[in-house]
Amino acid sequence: MSKTLFDKVWDSHVVQHIDNGPDVLFIDRHLVHEVTSPVAFLGLKNRGIKVLYPERTFATADHNTPTINQHLPVQDPLSANQLKALEENATAYNIPYWGLGHKKNGIVHVIGPENGITVPGATIVCGDSHTSTHGAFGAIAFGIGTSEVEMVLSTQCIMQPKPKKMRININGGLNKAVTPKDVALFIISKLTTSGATGYFVEYAGDVFKNMSMEGRMTVCNLSIEMGARGGMIAPDEKTFEYIKGREYTPKGADWDKAMEYWKTLYSDSDAVFDKELTFTANEIEPMITYGTNPGMGMGIKNDIPLAEAVEGGVATYKKSLEYMAFHEGEAMIGKPIDFVFLGSCTNGRIEDFRAFASIVKGRKKADNVTAWLVPGSHQVEEAIKEEGILDILQDAGFELREPGCSACLAMNDDKVPAGKYAVSTSNRNFEGRQGPGARTLLASPLVAAAAAVTGKVTDPRELMEEIYA
Amino acid sequence: MAYDKFSILKSSAVPMPIENVDTDQIIPARFLKATERKGFGDNLFRDWRYNSDGTPKEHFVLNNPIYSGKILVGGKNFGSGSSREHAAWAVYDYGFRCVVSSFFADIFRNNCLNVGVLPVQVTPEFLDQIFKAIEADPNTELEVNLPEQTITILATGEKESFDINDYKKGNMLNGFDDIDYLLNIKEGIQTFAENTPL
Numbered sequence: 167m168s169k170t171l172f173d174k175v176w177d178s179h180v181v182q183h184i185d186n187g188p189d190v191l192f193i194d195r196h197l198v199h200e201v202t203s204p205v206a207f208l209g210l211k212n213r214g215i216k217v218l219y220p221e222r223t224f225a226t227a228d229h230n231t232p233t234i235n236q237h238l239p240v241q242d243p244l245s246a247n248q249l250k251a252l253e254e255n256a257t258a259y260n261i262p263y264w265g266l267g268h269k270k271n272g273i274v275h276v277i278g279p280e281n282g283i284t285v286p287g288a289t290i291v292c293g294d295s296h297t298s299t300h301g302a303f304g305a306i307a308f309g310i311g312t313s314e315v316e317m318v319l320s321t322q323c324i325m326q327p328k329p330k331k332m333r334i335n336i337n338g339g340l341n342k343a344v345t346p347k348d349v350a351l352f353i354i355s356k357l358t359t360s361g362a363t364g365y366f367v368e369y370a371g372d373v374f375k376n377m378s379m380e381g382r383m384t385v386c387n388l389s390i391e392m393g394a395r396g397g398m399i400a401p402d403e404k405t406f407e408y409i410k411g412r413e414y415t416p417k418g419a420d421w422d423k424a425m426e427y428w429k430t431l432y433s434d435s436d437a438v439f440d441k442e443l444t445f446t447a448n449e450i451e452p453m454i455t456y457g458t459n460p461g462m463g464m465g466i467k468n469d470i471p472l473a474e475a476v477e478g479g480v481a482t483y484k485k486s487l488e489y490m491a492f493h494e495g496e497a498m499i500g501k502p503i504d505f506v507f508l509g510s511c512t513n514g515r516i517e518d519f520r521a522f523a524s525i526v527k528g529r530k531k532a533d534n535v536t537a538w539l540v541p542g543s544h545q546v547e548e549a550i551k552e553e554g555i556l557d558i559l560q561d562a563g564f565e566l567r568e569p570g571c572s573a574c575l576a577m578n579d580d581k582v583p584a585g586k587y588a589v590s591t592s593n594r595n596f597e598g599r600q601g602p603g604a605r606t607l608l609a610s611p612l613v614a615a616a617a618a619v620t621g622k623v624t625d626p627r628e629l630m631e632e633i634y635a
Numbered sequence: 636m637a638y639d640k641f642s643i644l645k646s647s648a649v650p651m652p653i654e655n656v657d658t659d660q661i662i663p664a665r666f667l668k669a670t671e672r673k674g675f676g677d678n679l680f681r682d683w684r685y686n687s688d689g690t691p692k693e694h695f696v697l698n699n700p701i702y703s704g705k706i707l708v709g710g711k712n713f714g715s716g717s718s719r720e721h722a723a724w725a726v727y728d729y730g731f732r733c734v735v736s737s738f739f740a741d742i743f744r745n746n747c748l749n750v751g752v753l754p755v756q757v758t759p760e761f762l763d764q765i766f767k768a769i770e771a772d773p774n775t776e777l778e779v780n781l782p783e784q785t786i787t788i789l790a791t792g793e794k795e796s797f798d799i800n801d802y803k804k805g806n807m808l809n810g811f812d813d814i815d816y817l818l819n820i821k822e823g824i825q826t827f828a829e830n831t832p833l
Binding site: 179181182184185186187188190192194195202204205208209213215218219221222229230244245247248293294295297309310311312313314316317320321322324325326329359360363364393395414416420459478479481482485575576584594596597598599602 | 652653654655657659660663664665667668669670671672682687710711712715716717718719720721723738739740741742745746749750800801802803812813814816817818820821823824825827828831832833
């Protein structure tokens with residue numbers, strides 16, 4: 167029978183199917199961080215059981231860590247306690263742990279692929295909704311709750327009904343200054359934040375085929391923002407090239423055997439999806455959000471939609487604009503901003519820093535802007551230095567911070583103050599997401615860079631050289 | 636963690652007719668620093684519920700004494716965003732045992748089922764009827780009947796059935812959790828793992 171990419175990976179991991187119930191799904195690799203794991207470890211302790219496969223489990227500290235002075239003790243006692251708990255649990259259960267200061271430390275969804283933990287055809291979970299990132303490699307990867315973290319620690323399985331399947335096709339070439347982030351924000355703006363709930367998405371077509379692995383990670387990362395549990399892209403030569411030789415990928419004969427299997431991971435030509443959507447690449451413009459969920463996005467040169475033109479509740483829409491202190495029909499271009507955040511599991515990779523640097527090169531940070539530039543990992547940080555990007559950033563008046571989730575969810579001190587506007591390359595513009603009362607505009611690294619040097623919402627195309635002229 | 640059994644719940648309800656209530660609103664990230672599961676109810680809807688100086692926001696529904704009960708009724712796409720189970724813990728810890736909406740985000744729904752909060756998905760029309768009934772009389776009682784899979788507005792008798800798979804229904808009725816089930820089939824899992832290389 168014809169199968170989709172998703173079917174192939176899912177079906178091969180079903181330990182048991184329960185009629186009118188979930189599948190028992192075997193999990194190949196489990197990523198653990200400090201915030202959603204302590205109660206799961208406590209559960210293990212209370213039941214008197216061990217971690218079944220510590221060698222399939224990897225732990226890092228990222229959500230709750232400072233992004234300056236990481237060599238000093240963590241100041242906030244609650245954060246310090248949570249970090250200590252993870253370290254103790256990892257040690258007690260023999261789990262590899264890459265804490266603060268470790269050279270492999272970084273955001274969980276950045277370091278997974280960097281170290282070859284993420285491979286095609288694998289099932290990967292983590293107590294974090296942006297686990298969908300790893301789908302870029304043709305893995306089934308999704309976020310789970312703490313009860314499920316406990317299940318995976320204790321039995322390497324979770325119980326999930328099989329989701330429905332959706333394919334999103336985008337063909338053609340992308341417009342100038344349109345990045346993978348814009349592609350994702352465009353899709354979410356079309357689907358809304360619940361448009362893919364209940365589905366697992368496969369991205370297909372020229373746009374994704376031509377995208378770098380970093381770009382594919384950005385797109386898959388944002389799958390959850392349209393409600394999908396995860397998104398995936400069929401692995402190809404680019405995928406294999408990226409993972410080859412990384413620490414946890416198979417080597418020698420195991421690699422050859424794995425490659426044989428990985429090359430079968432694509433949706434059969436007559437495979438059937440429960441839903442299929444098609445867009446064309448040239449519809450997509452550099453995007454920005456104006457509201458309090460990631461679906462409230464539009465081309466940067468557009469005006470904020472009128473409430474009557476919006477699907478869904480008018481009251482909810484108006485409440486959202488009120489929080490942002492924006493008005494229906496207004497332009498976003500030219501709006502003054504206060505903060506810029508470059509980073510997160512969405513846009514904290516080397517390619518994102520390259521894009522940001524391409525705009526700020528030879529310019530200066532605007533005086534009214536506080537900029538937080540936070541690499542996704544120490545490996546990204548190293549690459550920023552090696553490629554000379556740090557010099558460009560520093561010449562333009564920017565500083566580089568140390569790796570972590572940082573202002574994406576503002577669990578640490580990187581909080582945007584109430585009422586201030588931040589152009590952020592992260593993934594959520596919910597009320598208070600970047601600090602109580604903070605107002606977030608989601609955008610690509612190019613749009614963030616343009617805002618950082620002009621101090622206002624600016625179309626990055628105006629700052630880009632006409633290399634095709 | 637096992638939880639109380641759920642069978643038939645008769646209670647007044649707290650209305651929150653807002654769409655896309657995300658888990659950052661249900662429990663903001665800065666309250667996720669605990670290493671134990673306790674006290675999350677105090678910070679349920681923290682930034683909607685309290686001013687920055689800690690005083691209650693008068694107009695927020697949880698601060699309005701005329702609304703109470705073990706059922707929370709929310710707008711479409713309830714629980715979107717982060718996978719934090721802390722959101723479901725906060726809902727439970729505050730005293731809710733059931734959340735009603737016309738649409739739930741996936742992970743939140745799962746998390747609720749895993750901690751003993753029953754998510755009841757109704758049609759948009761029925762949701763509207765519930766909101767209207769509560770608006771007319773804040774003491775309006777709803778009956779959520781898990782064995783029968785129905786929800787009823789007791790004052791009017793309006794009733795709708797809801798979906799839940801048999802497995803999860805059994806768990807909720809008995810207060811079982813998935814780990815109990817998985818530990819029972821551990822040998823089968825280990826055999827499967829042996830044939831699944833890293």
